[in-house]
Amino acid sequence: MTQLKKQVASTLPANISLDWLRSAYSHMVLIRAFDKKVVALQRTGQMRTYPSCLGQEAIGVGIGLALQDNDVFVPYYRDQATLFLRGVSLTQIMQVWGGDERGHLFEGAARRDLPLCIPIATQMTHAAGVAIALKSRAEHQACLVTCGDGATSKGDFSEALNLAGLWQLPMVCVINNNQWAISVPLHKQTACQTLAQKAVAAGMEGVQIDGNDVAEVYQAVDRALTKARQGKGPTLIEAVSYRLSDHTTADDATRYRDLEQVNNAWEREPVKRLQSLLHAHQGWSPEQENALLESVRKQVDDAVTAYLSIPPQPADEFLKYQFAEMTTPLALQISWQHERFPEHETSDSNGVQKS
Amino acid sequence: MSVTRAVNSGLSDINTVHEITMVEAVTLALRRAMTEDPTVVVLGEDVATNGGVFRATENLKTEFGFKRVLDTPLAESMIAGISIGMATHGMRPVAEIQFMGFIFAAMEQIVCHAARMRNRTRGRLHCPLVIRAPFGGGIGAPEHHSESTEALFAHIPGLRVVIPSSPVRAYGLLLSAIRNPDPVLFLEPKRIYRIVRQRVVDSGKGLPLDTCFTLRQGDDITLISWGAMMHETLQAATQLQQRGVNADVIDVATISPLDMTTIVRSVRHTGRCVIVQEAARSGGIASEISARVAEEAMPWLQSPVQRVTGFDTPMPYPRHEHYYLPTAADIVRACERTLGVI
Ligand SMILES: Cc1ncc(C[n+]2csc(CCOP(=O)(O)OP(=O)(O)O)c2C)c(N)n1
Ligand SMILES: [Mg+2]
Numbered sequence: 001m002t003q004l005k006k007q008v009a010s011t012l013p014a015n016i017s018l019d020w021l022r023s024a025y026s027h028m029v030l031i032r033a034f035d036k037k038v039v040a041l042q043r044t045g046q047m048r049t050y051p052s053c054l055g056q057e058a059i060g061v062g063i064g065l066a067l068q069d070n071d072v073f074v075p076y077y078r079d080q081a082t083l084f085l086r087g088v089s090l091t092q093i094m095q096v097w098g099g100d101e102r103g104h105l106f107e108g109a110a111r112r113d114l115p116l117c118i119p120i121a122t123q124m125t126h127a128a129g130v131a132i133a134l135k136s137r138a139e140h141q142a143c144l145v146t147c148g149d150g151a152t153s154k155g156d157f158s159e160a161l162n163l164a165g166l167w168q169l170p171m172v173c174v175i176n177n178n179q180w181a182i183s184v185p186l187h188k189q190t191a192c193q194t195l196a197q198k199a200v201a202a203g204m205e206g207v208q209i210d211g212n213d214v215a216e217v218y219q220a221v222d223r224a225l226t227k228a229r230q231g232k233g234p235t236l237i238e239a240v241s242y243r244l245s246d247h248t249t250a251d252d253a254t255r256y257r258d259l260e261q262v263n264n265a266w267e268r269e270p271v272k273r274l275q276s277l278l279h280a281h282q283g284w285s286p287e288q289e290n291a292l293l294e295s296v297r298k299q300v301d302d303a304v305t306a307y308l309s310i311p312p313q314p315a316d317e318f319l320k321y322q323f324a325e326m327t328t329p330l331a332l333q334i335s336w337q338h339e340r341f342p343e344h345e346t347s348d349s350n351g352v353q354k355s
Numbered sequence: 356m357s358v359t360r361a362v363n364s365g366l367s368d369i370n371t372v373h374e375i376t377m378v379e380a381v382t383l384a385l386r387r388a389m390t391e392d393p394t395v396v397v398l399g400e401d402v403a404t405n406g407g408v409f410r411a412t413e414n415l416k417t418e419f420g421f422k423r424v425l426d427t428p429l430a431e432s433m434i435a436g437i438s439i440g441m442a443t444h445g446m447r448p449v450a451e452i453q454f455m456g457f458i459f460a461a462m463e464q465i466v467c468h469a470a471r472m473r474n475r476t477r478g479r480l481h482c483p484l485v486i487r488a489p490f491g492g493g494i495g496a497p498e499h500h501s502e503s504t505e506a507l508f509a510h511i512p513g514l515r516v517v518i519p520s521s522p523v524r525a526y527g528l529l530l531s532a533i534r535n536p537d538p539v540l541f542l543e544p545k546r547i548y549r550i551v552r553q554r555v556v557d558s559g560k561g562l563p564l565d566t567c568f569t570l571r572q573g574d575d576i577t578l579i580s581w582g583a584m585m586h587e588t589l590q591a592a593t594q595l596q597q598r599g600v601n602a603d604v605i606d607v608a609t610i611s612p613l614d615m616t617t618i619v620r621s622v623r624h625t626g627r628c629v630i631v632q633e634a635a636r637s638g639g640i641a642s643e644i645s646a647r648v649a650e651e652a653m654p655w656l657q658s659p660v661q662r663v664t665g666f667d668t669p670m671p672y673p674r675h676e677h678y679y680l681p682t683a684a685d686i687v688r689a690c691e692r693t694l695g696v697i
Binding site for chain 2: 048049077096097098099100101118119120150151153154155156181182183184188189190250251255256312313315316317318319322329330333337340341
């Protein structure tokens with residue numbers, strides 16, 4: 001496994017401007033503040049089980065900045081940062097994790113993106129299918145899919161890569177290698193030396209990158225997307241990072257991993273690291289930091305206020321999206337809901353048939 | 356009282372009585388089975404070091420070692436497939452699928468191999484494995500963590516599907532499932548993992564599979580359920596009793612194969628039948644029981660069978676799941692319809 005660079009690179013990455021870095025930094029700081037807030041909401045009973053992305057902000061932001069609007073993003077569940085950069089609001093991300101399907105009403109660049117995927121690795125083959133569709137229309141776009149390190153053990157992962165290699169699909173897969181799949185460390189997941197090498201058997205390019213270096217993530221993903229858009233085939237990118245949080249708010253990582261390892265990982269965490277790089281190049285002042293923190297706090301607070309003020313759906317709403325047309329059994333079940341929750345304002349009885 | 360201390364004292368005190376939750380009863384049964392039979396092996400995602408995400412396999416790795424408690428890579432088809440291989444060759448794997456919503460990748464192995472190994476080899480090989488999976492809604496878990504899809508599996512010939520509804524039955528039924536020479540899907544209603552404590556005697560005694568349990572006797576109406584919904588069903592029975600209606604309450608426990616003897620005997624006696632399931636309405640176990648009651652007890656029925664069920668949709672995300680789950684009030688209303696009071 002690659003050791004992540006301990007030291008801050010003293011030189012700026014090639015072809016990356018200070019402005020770009022400042023912008024990436026602002027996104028990462030926002031996502032970190034947001035993530036912290038959502039965990040806090042969960043602790044006070046205002047949020048359901050939530051998978052923090054603490055420590056992996058560079059991956060999500062790097063991907064989000066590399067994707068173009070007409071590419072398609074196929075997320076897993078730890079993709080808050082990329083979703084946000086695709087135009088999904090912080091409020092909507094909270095809605096999804098607060099247990100409300102309406103959070104999936106994606107707009108902006110995300111309007112054609114798939115919803116968050118919880119059954120591990122199943123999204124991999126969807127991405128291959130999306131890539132087939134893009135390719136069939138000769139639309140010079142690419143599909144980008146993410147997954148965790150644990151996901152690489154699933155058949156779906158290998159099946160999707162095999163096909164993407166075989167059919168030279170315009171697909172990019174980024175593995176968020178945060179070293180853990182709940183309590184299972186990577187060395188108990190696979191005997192492979194790297195996850196990137198899983199690309200070899202699929203006949204595609206595989207690269208391992210430092211997932212805590214946002215510029216490196218951006219450049220690797222951008223290169224792979226350009227290649228895919230040009231019809232030059234798929235790429236597997238292993239972004240090495242570390243899950244600094246518990247697996248989700250329902251997990252307690254102290255049961256299975258040493259604090260020492262976590263503390264070491266904090267030394268290399270991506271936000272601080274980028275901040276040091278900016279400082280080293282006189283690209284960031286305390287005033288800028290304060291202004292950023294202030295604007296981030298406001299953005300997060302506004303999103304939380306909006307989230308908390310969304311009323312629940314009427315009791316019959318979940319019955320209305322099952323098929324394009326209302327079916328007789330479901331129409332009957334809607335009428336039962338009206339009896340069960342008479343005090344509720346029910347949504348308009350669109351499509352409800354009398355039985 | 357200290358449950359952990361009592362549990363850790365192990366086999367020496369054979370008849371120790373523990374006041375434990377259902378999930379602790381699962382652990383107790385696993386420990387008992389592993390102690391009495393060295394071929395029993397526990398495997399799955401996060402079951403060893405972490406003791407399972409619900410702690411059902413807590414401490415087993417410490418007690419029995421990593422050769423008998425295996426953290427597997429993340430792959431359900433593999434977990435089911437290796438369990439089949441192990442089971443055909445002298446081991447008794449007890450595999451955990453972390454949530455029932457993630458069992459589908461394993462379905463091919465379960466349906467195409469585990470459930471038919473005995474039949475297709477004409478008894479030369481068999482498949483004594485147990486797959487445990489927590490299931491059902493009501494704990495506010497994320498998408499795919501809350502469905503009740505037991506009927507999909509009950510439809511598979513050759514597969515036993517067993518669902519406990521209390522600590523005592525979890526202990527006794529799991530022991531019998533592990534000792535059974537055929538594959539058993541053991542579904543654990545996670546909403547009631549910790550809601551009640553019961554005295555469980557660690558006697559090593561199993562409870563019978565393929566047998567319903569009558570939890571309450573009454574002459575007026577038969578209430579049938581299984582799993583977490585047993586609790587709402589019993590609440591409904593209590594409310595009915597306060598109004599002078601005495602319910603016979605049956606916990607189906609093994610939903611496949613079904614013990615229709617107990618059910619039919621009760622329905623013939625009461626003449627009224629309400630079946631309660633958390634699962635989606637169509638094509639469920641309630642439908643199967645209802646059909647069998649129609650076949651075997653129709654002349655005794657004084658009013659149509661009623662089903663109280665979930666809806667024909669996925670379980671809503673947690674904010675709205677209470678809209679989906681049947682309640683004791685729903686059950687009472689169905690009973691009122693059956694009794695002709697509304
Ligand atoms: C098919 C399937 N099996 C099990 C689970 C339960 N589960 C949720 S996350 C997880 C670990 C995933 O680890 P990894 O792929 O490394 O992603 P990470 O959560 O670390 O980002 C497991 C086992 C699931 N969601 N889907
Ligand atoms: Mg991981």
